[in-house]
Amino acid sequence: MKLKAKILNIATKGPYIAILNKVTAAKLNIEPLDRIKIRDGSKKELVVAVDFSYGKKEIAENEIGLFLDVSDILGIRDNELVNASIIPKPVSLEFIKKKLDGHELSKDEMDKIIKDIVNNELTEIESTYFVSGCYIHKLSLDEAAYLTEAILNNGGRLNFSGKTVVDKHSVGGLPANRTTMVITPIIAAAGFYMPKTSTRSITSPAGTSDVMEVLAPVSHSKEKIMDIVKKTNACMVWGGTMDLASADDKLIKLERPLNLDPEGIMLASILAKKASAGASHVIIDIPVGPEAKIKEIKKAKDLAKKFIVLGRRLNMNIKVLLTDGSQPVGNGVGPALEARDVLSVLEGHGPVDLRDKSLYMASMILEMAGVPNSYNKAKNILDSGLALHKMKDIIKAQGGNPKVSSSDI
């Protein structure tokens, strides 16, 4: 049928939605969340889910309301007549139902679900059923591997060919765990690449990005980030602008309202992000304690095993450290105080626990990357001021003031 386009002044970057008047929908026998394919006369076409409008004021009969996301892609203008036809629902909905019913998904099924989520072809209601299924029925190790590969294959990648890329990740939940910002300049000063991208914090009040933002901007284009890393061997940026693992960002949005963090999705999310940045050696820090996300040593060991097995399937060398998560590391909690702790450790004073934990982890990473006598190497880089110097290079490359010192904050 032909419908008159009404461009709605919103872009959500979310699933593609078109709005039909209830009367139009009834005439066409369309129910909410049915799919229609829109063509603008040229060759471009797009599948959108239908939602209803009820008044006549906005979307009248025989009109179709289009968000800017849709009208921009198709180049449709207000009042233009567009061709729309009803099409079947995406096959990925069957796979989501399968998971909700407790069955295991195959590699292809997982890939199709993630592809459709990334391409905005599933509504948030539909993707929420996927999260529900993964949460209640858990993912098998196979499924977690398929999900990792699916996120990886349907997202962007950083390519630092020829360089050894290492990384670390802390399984969240522990406030003020700012070792990353001490470790990164040590590793970068030792000659390895360590491009740190973080998502928004899911379960803790401030993430590494928030703390780094006290010292330098953290939102950069993918090109700029590549540039920063090539110049300094490292970066500490917010990953949201990079389209790395973009399925992941969409799933996290759905998990937030109930603070869900299904283990299988968490494993896949972390490993896909590391793999998309080309990391070959990764340290995973699992703080264990009553305040941390993982409260029991048994659970932590089980999780560690899964990280290692999954890493092997992705050709990634993974070492897991179970650390004491019984209290915050450093003196302060909150972006400014945590940034001050980090700088003071790099300057040669500062909280001893943050220094010790960072040195320990840095030496593990160096050891994995083949550096002999790695603890002394890390200690020398920190004590000689090389790490501080490297930190200032990174701050400068990201557009901050490299003359900053801990006493300024």
Add this chain to the structure above:
Amino acid sequence: MKLKAKILNIATKGPYIAILNKVTAAKLNIEPLDRIKIRDGSKKELVVAVDFSYGKKEIAENEIGLFLDVSDILGIRDNELVNASIIPKPVSLEFIKKKLDGHELSKDEMDKIIKDIVNNELTEIESTYFVSGCYIHKLSLDEAAYLTEAILNNGGRLNFSGKTVVDKHSVGGLPANRTTMVITPIIAAAGFYMPKTSTRSITSPAGTSDVMEVLAPVSHSKEKIMDIVKKTNACMVWGGTMDLASADDKLIKLERPLNLDPEGIMLASILAKKASAGASHVIIDIPVGPEAKIKEIKKAKDLAKKFIVLGRRLNMNIKVLLTDGSQPVGNGVGPALEARDVLSVLEGHGPVDLRDKSLYMASMILEMAGVPNSYNKAKNILDSGLALHKMKDIIKAQGGNPKVSSSDI
């Protein structure tokens, strides 16, 4: 904070949403689906969930995009400054999480979830987790009773005081099961009230409303429906405009993408709708067969028991009939052919199976309502033409042509 309102020309009758620019949200430390309370300076206020806009073109920094649903309620105009403050998430999200984790919900918890769904205070993502929990973990009989009461207490009611209201319901899935349209005029002619409201069809191609629509309009205001029933003892209308059991309509929308129909929600949905119309005697028809929704007799008996126990808790007298669902009843499938079948049975000819099944069920209803010798009574009403006459009264009251006969269709 103060934000400048941008009224978005959409009303969805769905959950209340406000759109913030990503930059504004980051400054205020708001994540997608966080809640803000909007005040317009007067005493009215409304809680909305936040979604993000990404470009500057539509919702710029320090602006807030409002759907017509929200701006109409608060009387906010374009460019007006509105006060917005961040508030905690609704407590019903904890209860939804509890169900998702497999725990049983209390009466108060169930009521709060449904109240928030009806009041548009939960986003569709959040309500979808509720449906997921009910689907995977099933509802206990207690929970199904609480859900029925919650839907009932948070929806509209019809009040026919002093009259005995009876009803019938067929558990869907069987095409062309048009007994309702033969039974209703028989019962109405016998002097009982039978206000039939139907939802849109969930699992079968055409519902009673669609078939009745061939003979008369089925969308009427609540007042008009009360009027039709008072005039004729019955109606056969679409229930969507009535705000009876409105939680139910919202849940059905969420179930459709995966064709879910969780038993507990189905039981509550049917019984709440009957109770909201004041029905004291209800026949439930469960067709059993390979083509029907219920395929095994054991499953049907189990379901029957639940209907009866739940009905007792709601002071409702329920009788369940397990009928042969192995083939369609009547000659035709599709609104027009099914309407013709119905009229021809009322005229004294027509498919024998439809006549027999309808008479049998009508007599059961009359028996429940205390009519002696109920089968002969029903048969007399049909054979004497009283039922046809009553059908024409109903068609006329709903605005159709009472002179219609089966040969016209």
